[in-house]
Amino acid sequence: MSTNPYTGKRLSYDGRLCTVRYQGEVQGTKGEWLGVEWDDPTRGKHAGEHQGAKYFDCLHPSPTSASFIRPTRPPDPTHSFPSALKSKYASDLPTSSPTFEDPDVQIVFTTSPKNVPTPSTRPIKFGCKVAEEVGFDKIRKQLAQLSELRVVILDGLGMARPEVRGDGWVEGRGEDDVREVCPKTVELDLSRNLFEEWREVASICEQLEKLKSLRVDGNRFRDTTLSEAEEDRCRRAFANINFLKLEENLLPWEDIARLTHLFPTLASLGASSNLYTALSSHTLNMTITDLTLEDNLIPSLSAIDSLAKLPNLQRLILKSNKISEISSSGVSMPVFSSTVAEVDLSFNELSAWSFVEALALVFPGLISLRVSHNPLYESLQAPDGRALAADDGYMLTLARLGNLKTLNHSPINPKERLNAESYYLSMIAKEVQFAPENMREQILKSHPRYAWLCEEYGEPDVQRSANAINPNSLAARLLRVRFYLAKDKSKRYEAEIPMSCTAYTVLGMVGKHLGIKPMECKLLWETGDWMPAKGRLVAFDDYEGESEDSEGEANVDRMMREVEVVPGTRSIGTWIDGSEASVRVEIDSWA
Template sequence: MATNFYNGKRLSFDGQLCTVRYFGEVQGTKGEWLGVEWDDPTRGKHSGENGGIRYFECVSKLPTAASFVRPTRRPDPPRSFVEALRHKYASEDFEDPDVKIVYIRKDKNQAPSTHHDKPVRISGKEVEEVGFDKIRKQLADLHELKIVLLDGLCVSRPIATLRERFLNAGSPAEPAALTDIKDTCPKIVELDLSRNLFEEWREIVSICEQLDRLKSLRVDGNRFRDVSLSEAERTHCATAFANIKTLKMEDTLLSWHEIADLATLFPYLNSFVASSNALGKLENGFLPSTITDLTLEENGFHALSDLLPLTKLPNLQRLILKNNKIAEIVTPGSETPVFPSMLSEVNLSYNEIASWAFIDRLEDVFPGLTAIRVAHNPLYQSLYAADGRALSVRDGYMLTLARLGRLKNINYSPITPKERLDAEIYYLSQIGKELSANPQSKEAAIIASHRRYAELCEEYGDPNVHRSTTLINPNSLAARLIKFSFRLSESAERVVKEDVPRSFTAEIPTGFTVYSALGIVGKKFGLPPMKLRLVWETGDWVPAGWDALAVGTAWDSESSEEEDEKGLGVERIPREVELVAGTRTVGTWVDGVEANVRVELK
């Protein structure tokens, strides 16, 4: 039995795929064992070590990827490509293992037989007679298939076995002109061969060489034992893969060198996916220059410098790096990557970006960047203004687009001219607040940390800087209080009683909701709280077309671009922000530790 098992052999037990990594005895037990690495690394019990003895190594780094199973355990039977195709697309009874289909030819003139009233049994299995008319229809349907999904069907195509079959059938020893797939389903355009029992890349080539219309190939979750090819085989791949534009190789756990080498076998590849391959720093491997769309999600990148070989892709337009561990632009001792200007869209969501310095340098790395996704990074979960006030996630996105001047799309939302105007003015006001909260000795360093400061000042004018003679520690109790000066508007003055003051001052914690602030104001002025509007007079001046309430409204604007452009004139008006009634805290509305608020009637 030992000859049936070898390192790298693919097996399936009860639908769970695994790879043989060891065959032999295990100390403290009787008999022989198979050491297997499960494709699902959470299914096992150890990492190839038992009782302090290392029996084998796993490709997966998780500590529960391996198990020992008895070699007598019966694996799931493998299928050929055509068997799997018929199993999924042409068999009506494939879910019943006790039914055997028998193909018979029927005479059209023969009278209906009565023996069909009782099932026929052969070797204990029920037999279903299927006429050739029905079979011809099923085969015709297979012949027309364009999208074929054979994932998880225990498909294998061992080349040595194919040669042996052809020899036994009296065919040439070298099955260079196999037509089993082409004869059955020649029109396939999209093919998914994921999570099967393939061991050699030659098996994939042997399938694709018969499908001259194939444009998209998916081989996710396969664990190839051997991806090496001779020079003659590599030359043949240029023909076998000639029409394939999209290739997906997720969760193969191949090295970057192996992945890149296989990708070069596709001469006209445009879209390539190599996610979930435990990749780290990319070295010793270059992808084909034809690639325009590249996805490397869920790997182990820590810095953009880990991707340096990708800067050699002259036609790359879209790069997806979602769900990695990227926190830096460059690691110590590494070269700063600079991608071609063709690359305009980058997805960095679900990484570990935690600083504005990273955001500011993105245009250095991606000079053609116009669309970005940065959602779900630590930076946006704990944002604070210079005065210690907590900022919302939306504030963070506004500051992001303001810092990246060429950006046209953020988090899948197009940026209108009006939104850019609002964001840049808001960003400039935040710089002003930061300058106000720090002594003049730090002004040069603060300005240097905002790369667009001079450009924005030239566009909108310098921000107002009001330095207090006594600076407040942002972590102190005083920093958690806002000194509000409330005054009644002219319309509100006319409805209050004569003995009621027209203004008052109150220190309110930043964590109080706007509802709470309305309650304080309503009680002081003797007015119904929900009949009042609180309007913060910021003291800033903005272009006449700027939306005074933009910071607190929804991200997408409904106004047309023509209307947006009308607001770009030189006339300036006071910037005012309404504290909209709700559970949002006053600290997320107001910048600084003091605020003048006008109280109006609704």
Template sequence: MSDSFRISQRLSYDGALCTIRYIGCVGDTKGEWLGVEWDDVLRGKHSGFHQGRRYFECKIPGSGSFIRPTRKPDTSLSFIEGLRKKYTTDEDPPGKHAEIILTANKVFEEIGFEKIIKKLSQLQELKIILLDGLRIDCVDDVEVIRATCPNIEELDISRNRFEKLEDVALICSALPRLHALRISGNRFNSFGVSDGNKSAFSGITSLEIANVLLDWNELSQLLSLFPDVKTLIGPHNELSSIPSPHPFPISVTALDLSYNTFPSLSSISALSSLPNLTTLLLAHNTISTLTTAPGTTFPTLTRLDLAYNTLPTFTALDALPPSTPHLTSLRISHNPLFSTDGVTLEEAHMLTIGRLPACVTILNHSTITPKERENAEIWYLSRVAKELSTTTDSREAVLTRHARWDELCRLHGEPAVAKEAADEKILAARLVDMVLVGLEKEVTKRVPRGMPLSTLRACVGRWFGIDPMKVRLVCGGGDEGDETVLGGPEDTKEVGLSVEGKSVRIRVECA
């Protein structure tokens, strides 16, 4: 039975794709096994190990398992068989109308479906074909493909069982109008293409290669065959850095490298040599810094997506303008900097605008109006001025954290910086430093004296993860004298009228 299988063979079981990595005995069990690496890591049980011994390697840890050769895999299809399976309906007798029952009293009859089916069945007229996930693993005669569907312009053969790039080249060589190709989710083990088919990909301007898990040598071989690609989509490929020289064609204008593992903008610095790159999507990586090597710029980049990364503070944004001088659109939502303690989402939005140059006119898919930018920059200047007046750091140290200070002062005028006495009097008089302790947790907050006790209870409930209606706040007790329960009938009373001094320690209980 195992004679019908081979290493690196692509199979699928109940629609789940896998690659054979091992054939043979396992431990002291009887009979032979197939060691397979599943495309879906959730189906895996290990990484090729059994009882401390490694039997095969997995590209993604935890995606391997052993199955018996007697288990029957899904039947395979050729390209034309998959095409006909998807776009023809030989099972449906012509002239038959089906009833669609919506309710017990309403029955409708299909009208016009025959015309749609007839049009779809005319494969020669199809321009867009989606054959993803159909278990295709072999190619028909090129002339048969050319005669069957000569007008295809966009082709999706993702998540099939192709093992050789040569097979994809044969299909493309029969489609003279093809300009968009998706081969995501295929796991090729051969990238050799015969001389006669090396020009098969020359007309492709849009290429999707998500989740192909190629090393740089393999990726270089593949991309060298696509000299005219302008849009390249490559998420989910476990990429953590771009080598120099890189394999990307100089024709690329839009590059999607989302869902990889790049740690910083410097890890993709090599892409700055792409002379036509205008769009770069890096969402869902692990980028925490935006600094690049001195002199590194992306001279043509106008759109950058950094959403769902790990940018920690707003200061990180100051490194972006020098490397992206012509950036007009930026997306940085869902980064830790938007969760900065004490900063609302509205304030975070204004802080971001204030730190970005005026050439950025779109932030997180929203257009920044001139008035919005002016308000944000003036508000940002006021925050810097407040920081200058309250910090013990030197003026130079503070302004190194705010790269646009001089520029914004020239635009809007330098705000007055009143030192300690006035601000201390105003701020200290309005705030109470609270240490809230209880439920195995301690939280320190500065609370406005004018805050109602009902609002304080709601905030404490959120900070401690309990129902605000069950929050019980106890002030004093122990060496400090009698306990005082805050809240209750006096929920509308202000905090400043319930506690004394500039700081207070409060015990939090869950009633």
């Protein structure tokens, strides 16, 4: 066979990439076979076994990642870098003359055989409109200017550089073939090709002096080791690259970490879809500020403890893993650098508020968090037993993390934080109210921000009663509300409303009974809680000088806390706590 198969050889059949894992006989059959592991783990029929006998192991744990094929089966041809580039960006275009018709303009694409003059140079007209004539030779000429390409994508083109494997790179084989065709390349994508050694990638990059971004996803390297001299040569080759992606390579973390040290200015690294369950102690290049480990199998934050050593890390993407806890039993909680400001934990397996609260300790510099699509938010319940919506989970999350400025890609404004924190404080009060008296201290300790919230908004009044309503009863799901018009207090309306009623529904009811257009109503729940008038400087800023008793007035200046019921589909129980409430109705004439 011309391909000379060996363990670790990369091949392609009908565009499907694979790696040779075995060569030899298979019991119960005649002749030799190649045992291959497909890059697509659903492509095969087994995992390296036949009739109960194991012949080879696969990197991917899928039971359908391998096949046996005959060595005589011809593989797809292999491309060099120049041939792959030309096939992608300068291939022959069709010679037919497709026509695009538009009711207003008609553009006719035409081609002419070489050396055959066109019959006329007069413009073609359709009525009073002149057709635009574009020659394919002109387009081909533009595409063929490979030397001007800045972004080069050669994904899945069956490319390899066998001439530089082993000592070939040291001997300088093919050292100018890339520079000659696309010397101005800034971004390069070499994903899903037939590279076997890291030298092949380095031999390309060292010829591209302006290269800043490199993607090598989906290449299954059998050898990433380099001599000391080769490592020095790699550092020169990768000197200007600050963006690197090594996704779906299934490389051990040790290899990933070692490779990053070959990039002196590396800032962003992607190592997603590599089936990692834990990261070894091998550290990445300290220059990294942005790290993506999406779509792996990481179960806890302690499993990536080695990343806490990165002093410049700012952004950590852990989306679509299996994270369910901060640390496993017997392992201390990791503490990351205060430079880590953005973390993505969406699509994981978080199920407890204690995890969310601990994030403030694990990431002391955290200001941007994405935590949506976790089990925690799928079955939220209030202390009185009623179900909570996704919006409630959003509010309770930002209230638990006082430094957040962005949650689930939404900026947090001061008014939203005020509503969320007061809502959270009321939920803590409810939890204490419906729990046995001897559980009070334990409950309050489970809310690390409780003391701060009480200092900021005042301690909530927890009222207990021997005749307390069963939280699972119908009465517990009804809210008695007294509405009154702000400009005319004689206009009142009182009703029992299910807590599940949306704010829109309540606005409709109030508007109908008070004779106001619903969207002109502004509903303000008067909580009855008094707090310092934070930020109210009118008493002093309107005067040029200070009075003798201004300090005393500042100490006693207090105002009632009010919560606006914002029009929307959120339930009224989201905004109003307790079983009774007084709501002031104001008129927004501009609405």
